[in-house]
Amino acid sequence: MIRGWQALGLLLGILAASCGDGGPLTFALSEAFTPDEREQARLAIEDWRPHSLTTLALVEPGEAASWSIELTVDVSGSCDGTSRTIRVARGGVEWMRYAFGHEVGHAMGLGDLEGVHATMAPYKGDVGLTEADLTECRRVGSCR
Numbered sequence: 001m002i003r004g005w006q007a008l009g010l011l012l013g014i015l016a017a018s019c020g021d022g023g024p025l026t027f028a029l030s031e032a033f034t035p036d037e038r039e040q041a042r043l044a045i046e047d048w049r050p051h052s053l054t055t056l057a058l059v060e061p062g063e064a065a066s067w068s069i070e071l072t073v074d075v076s077g078s079c080d081g082t083s084r085t086i087r088v089a090r091g092g093v094e095w096m097r098y099a100f101g102h103e104v105g106h107a108m109g110l111g112d113l114e115g116v117h118a119t120m121a122p123y124k125g126d127v128g129l130t131e132a133d134l135t136e137c138r139r140v141g142s143c144r
């Protein structure tokens, strides 16, 4: 029998394994995003870049990328390790910055951080990285 905490550990392990692969991470935004939303994605990637052990870059539309970021209406944001697709729902400026930063964190292999102030907090996390984000990022081996 698998007890609750064992199932949770298994789930987090799968999430981390499926979303991050340690290689250079390039992100291509769908054409559906506005220039302002594209700017929030750029800023979110800039937040991670000084700390990341791997290359992080937002590519120009039409360029090849390791991850595509799609606009969606029905989920708040998710990363699908199989198709290397991140889905982000449209919201205000702060929401977009948080959602991009959060999903880029998943692409780097980080899990959700419950009960702390962090970009990796689920649902409504912080804009900009906190010490909790960086501690988790170092723990999974993605940050210096």
Ligand SMILES: [Zn+2]
Pocket: 102, 106, 111, 112, 120, 121, 122
């Ligand atoms: Zn998450």
